[in-house]
Ligand SMILES: NC(=O)C1=CN([C@@H]2O[C@H](COP(=O)(O)OP(=O)(O)OC[C@H]3O[C@@H](n4cnc5c(N)ncnc54)[C@H](O)[C@@H]3O)[C@@H](O)[C@H]2O)C=CC1
């Protein structure tokens with residue numbers, strides 16, 4: 001049974017996929033109301049109101065996925081979620097149209113003083129000349145951040161006869177051409193635009209992106225809009241420029257602190273505002289709720305999510321192809337970790353053969369998580385694998401090769417410690433399964449599942465017999481046994497599997513046998 005906490009107002013109709021699923025309990029409560037039971041939840045669904053801090057994440061040790069029913073994830077401590085192995089997903093396009101339309105409504109309201117005129121009439125006045133506006137037609141609209149919402153605004157602005165200038169360092173010339181917009185640097189755009197609207201995420205780079213220094217280069221009388229995130233236009237600087245009438249007016253859907261109690265921008269007639277309503281339409285709320293409900297369901301069923309912030313995107317079809325290798329490399333990582341009884345400095349992997357015509361980074365993350373899972377408490381998975389390796393100073397190497405050592409595909413992993421190194425090769429054959437085919441250069445073949453003993457010894461008569469006798473005397477049943485050697489009389493290996501893990505006592509007894517170089521135990 002999975003327990004899901006819905007901490008913000010998410011449209012119930014959109015959550016239908018989760019409500020219909022068996023083995024899922026959905027609980028709608030604010031974080032403060034769920035304080036006592038936070039440790040029980042497997043998934044957390046939020047909008048922008050709940051702040052998902054590291055402190056909250058630490059109170060939720062069972063948490064596996066955080067889903068944002070919307071776009072901006074600036075209310076979620078994504079690095080902390082990643083550190084704790086928690087997947088973060090959002091609903092990137094469910095509210096695009098609604099937010100673009102809202103921005104456009106705000107732009108028209110700003111240019112034509114609609115909110116001010118409305119209040120005036122409601123107060124019994126009829127001051128027509130006080131609210132003379134400006135046309136949008138023929139004006140230059142500066143869009144900062146040309147993603148999904150910026151793109152939809154550009155299309156609408158064109159229909160209104162506006163000239164669209166955009167600044168987005170990640171905008172390709174192809175997309176600029178397609179949208180028929182002029183791509184400029186921010187320095188070029190600011191002095192030219194009559195109206196400027198921001199549509200970037202809030203990041204350390206975009207915080208204060210528009211400030212009094214660069215806004216002073218704008219035309220006097222410029223209009224500004226922020227329907228993205230509070231703080232992209234510096235609020236104190238905006239207040240100063242509005243007082244000076246350098247900025248003629250601003251339309252704000254978002255604020256640094258929400259609700260913006262005591263915010264001095266609210267005192268100005270030239271500021272029009274809405275309470276973070278960009279995504280608040282029936283359609284957008286249904287879309288984002290459905291998107292995240294489906295993502296959470298897919299994730300809890302063990303399938304890949306499409307819109308993760310901290311995992312590479314992978315389709316279901318691709319994941320199905322990748323999955324056998326995904327398990328195999330995890331087991332290879334686990335073998336490496338359990339055999340190396342010392343600190344690990346380096347993990348390298350080569351994907352050989354035809355099978356690896358896809359982004360193998362998810363496999364490498366699975367390998368690293370296999371290495372660390374047996375060594376660390378707490379969640380270790382492909383979300384935090386690279387971070388864990390980095391924090392421990394472990395070097396990761398990944399190569400793709402056409403050489404598969406005679407197999408259709410072959411994954412070669414080397415785990416290096418201070419004194420030792422372990423080389424493991426594995427392959428996957430469709431309808432047959434995965435096999436480890438070489439350990440430390442010894443050819444061998446075994447299914448990497450169960451409890452194993454790896455013995456490296458001198459190749460001479462009696463060694464295998466001695467091992468069998470000691471195990472038999474203690475009634476330990478050998479499930480499978482594989483042997484391998486490089487040359488007669490040299491070093492050889494045995495890999496034995498058991499129904500139960502081998503006891504410490506038995507391990508010690510076997511270790512005392514002559515001609516045994518070293519032994520490793522592992523459970524996969
Ligand atoms: N008011 C509301 O209710 C809503 C607000 N939003 C906000 O709008 C933002 C944008 O949403 P989408 O267009 O869907 O996201 P998006 O990811 O499609 O677009 C963001 C664009 O910003 C650009 N960008 C990033 N850093 C930049 C920088 N330093 N300078 C200039 N451009 C930069 C990116 O290249 C990208 O093209 C969201 O991050 C969210 O914070 C989104 C939905 C509703």
Ligand SMILES: O=C(O)C(=O)COP(=O)(O)O
Pocket residue numbers: 047048049069070071072073095276278279280
């Ligand atoms: O999707 C976004 O980024 C939004 O800002 C919408 O926020 P909300 O879900 O309405 O609190």
